[in-house]
Amino acid sequence: VKKIHDRNKYITLNKLRTKILLEADNNLKESIENNTNNRVFYLKVPTGGGKTNTSLKLALTILQNKPEIKKIFYVFPFINIIEQNYEVIKNTLDLSEKDISPIYSTSSWNLQSENRKEKLMYVLDNEFLNFPFVVMSNVNFFNTFIKSGKSSNYRLINLANSVVILDEIQSLDDTDWTAFNDFIRYSSKYLNIHYIIMSATLPRLDKLDQEKNNSYIDLLEDSSDYYDHECFNDRVNFEYRENINNIEKIPKLILMETKKKKYKKILVVLNTIEDSINLYNELNSEKFRDDYKILLLNSTILSFRRKEIIDKIQNSDDNTILVSTQSVEAGVDIDCDLGIRDLAVFDSIEQVAGRINRNFKKKSAELIIIKLMKKDTSRAETVYRRSYRWKVIRENYLDKIDKFVKSRKFNLYYDYVTSSIKKYDSNPLIETSKNFVDNGIRVLNFRTLNKMKVLDSDSISFFTNVAIPKKNFSTIEQDFLKEQKIIINKKIKSSEVWQAYKNFNKKFYQNMVDSKVDTKIWSAILSQFVINVFNYWKEGQKLSDRLGIKENITFLHTGYSIEKGINPKKITRENIETFDDFCA
Known part of the structure; x- marks a missing residue:
């Protein structure tokens, strides 16, 4: 009976994914027919809603209806997501190595030939993005607009007349959202770039426009219909436990939860590398080693090991506890039964929820939010203190965390965030992203432009x-x-x-x-x-x-x-x- 129930849930989930694809595609066709100037489209889809397949169908629809559009760029926030999705995209569209290329700082050399002329052409094709389909990082993509070096200039011309799929847009630093929105708006207008901007937690960047001529189109008329469906809304139960405030309490929490229910795969996501290492050592010193394999995945884990870990989580039946940082959030395709997340900005918490009961194989699963402290300061405050999203949480939600994680009203949350950004942007005494727009982008001040970093990571x-x-x-x-x-x-x-x-x-x-x-x-x-x-x-x-x-x-x-x-x-x-x- 359980197998039949699980199969029916999976069929329902696939029907929902198909419905999302068809609605988004029909609305895209209608928008193209009614107004050829519409070039920026939002796709807000719940985690597990078939976002990748839907976006590929939308890109193909634009190519079919717009003869001048010749290329597709799929832009991901992190290299590990590119590595995971490159083969998926290549196989889905049945593309050869000549049709698609991964463009990022550590991508492999894929040419088999020893011929010097062919090697030269391969180098040039990579420099100029001379491929029908390019998978790239958002650093490489936005640097094409920001930087004034030869490499950026080579690439800029090939971005014209293309489809750009921007995945997990919320991963961009929110202190620069005003500038990123400006790049999107004016590159779509003057370079004829058609953007598909998508995420399960999708901020409305167009609300930051200095000009009020909003032409960004939602491809799902009311995405809440999908978010409220049991396949997405009932997948994960959220709970906030503020009393779990140090690393030593987490093993006890896991013991307590595993006594209530048998969890095979447990995911713990913390805010710092130091915390992840300390918890990993704590779990290895406890009796967990007898019942669970303990794995660590943070940004200091080598890429080949990262792939091994994700493969183990996906394909092994072993009882496993994965201790991680933000490395496991947006776009990483794993499915766990129990999640524990240190308090963070809300979209980060929602992304972790997307790794729990991802394919709705269980009736429900749990995500427990905790609040680790160091002295009198939360770890979240230390990590996110510059973020507008954290400022919004600090000012509006700190005493309502439990209420938010159960309602997850992201539209209201992002309204607060964009209002906060606009408030700071309007203050002439504070250097903000708007200053960069006014004094760098709009006046083509290349010295100012070159100072901007897509990822501000020293x-x-x-x-x-x-x-x-x-x-x-x-x-x-x-x-x-x-x-x-x-x-x-x-x-x-x-x-x-x-x-x-x-x-x-x-x-x-x-x-x-x-x-x-x-x-x-x-x-x-x-x-x-x-x-x-x-x-x-x-x-x-x-x-x-x-x-x-x-x-x-x-x-x-x-x-x-x-x-x-x-x-x-x-x-x-x-x-x-x-x-x-x-x-x-």
């Missing part, structure tokens, strides 16, 4: 001392490493790669093609071993200043584990090697 790249299974490297990458005299057995040692890379940096190239090709392959290889650590302040100095780091990448001799990530205590001057050390 971090240090560490090259970790580990050995990675060779299966994680392409045949081209393995052959390239052999050319560098690196011995390849079952694993590839980072210490040997680091030595070869230092030699590469001394090499002189006589032609641009070989230099570009080798640099691209090196970039993909190095990314397998590199983690980024926030360049935090301590005792009046940034971490980089205390370590004497000036380069983009630094070798970390000890203190890194593939399973546990980085040990912050090991980040010392004696334990690192820079290129300055090598050249001295």
Whole structure:
């Protein structure tokens, strides 16, 4: 009986996904027919509502109805989501390597040919985005407008007459929403870009317009009809427990919850790397190891290990507790039975809810929100204090968290956020995103434009001392490493790669093609071993200043584990090697 019930729920869910796709597609066609100037479309779909497939259908509809539109750009907020969705998109549309390309800082070299002319064309195609379908990061996409270097100028021309799918738009820093909206509005108007902006938690950026000629179109007339359906609304029960205020209480909470109900997959999302490591160690010292596999996934976990963890969560029947940070939120396709989330901005909490009972296989599941404190300050306050969304929570919701997580009235929440942004934008004494629009974008002040960062993240790249299974490297990458005299057995040692890379940096190239090709392959290889650590302040100095780091990448001799990530205590001057050390 349970199997029949589960099957019926899945059929209902698929019918809902189909209904969402058809309604959005019909409204898009009607909008194109009635007003050819409509170029920015909103798609607000509940998590698990088939957003990716719907967006691809919408993009194809625009191509079919607008002969001048020649390309599709699918823009994701994070590289790990690109890696996860690239193959899905490629297979769904039956595209070859010549039709689609992933464009991001660490993407692999996909060309098999050794022909110099073909290599040159491949380099140029990547530089100019000369592919019918491009999957890219939002950093690469928005930098095309922001930066004034050659690479950005090369790419700008190919953005014209295209469809751009912007996924998880809320992941952009809300202190810059006014500027991002300006880029979207005027690039759609003057470059004939058709935008599909989508998320389960979708802020109305057009409410930040300085001009009141709103032409952004909702492709679902009343998305609340879908959000209120039991397949989405009853998937997860929310509960706020403010008394769970330190790491030591979380294992006890999990024990208590697992006694009530047998949970196979448990997801715990915390706000800082430090908290995630501390909880991971706590759980490994408890009796959980007998009943659960304990996994850690934060931004210091290498990309190949990240893929292994997601695969285990998706395909293994083992009882598992996954301890994570925001790394597991938007776009990551995992499905857990119980979620625990440290207090955060509300859209972040909703994104975690999207990883719980994702396919409605259970009648209901739980997401428990806790409030970790350090001294008298919440961890959420420390992490989100610059965010307008957190300011709104602090001013309007701190005593109503429990009420909000049960009602989840995001429209009202985002109205508060956009009102707060506009209030600060109107204050001439405060430097805001509107100042950047007025003094940078509108007057084409390239010095001001070049200062803007899509991701305002000051971090240090560490090259970790580990050995990675060779299966994680392409045949081209393995052959390239052999050319560098690196011995390849079952694993590839980072210490040997680091030595070869230092030699590469001394090499002189006589032609641009070989230099570009080798640099691209090196970039993909190095990314397998590199983690980024926030360049935090301590005792009046940034971490980089205390370590004497000036380069983009630094070798970390000890203190890194593939399973546990980085040990912050090991980040010392004696334990690192820079290129300055090598050249001295």
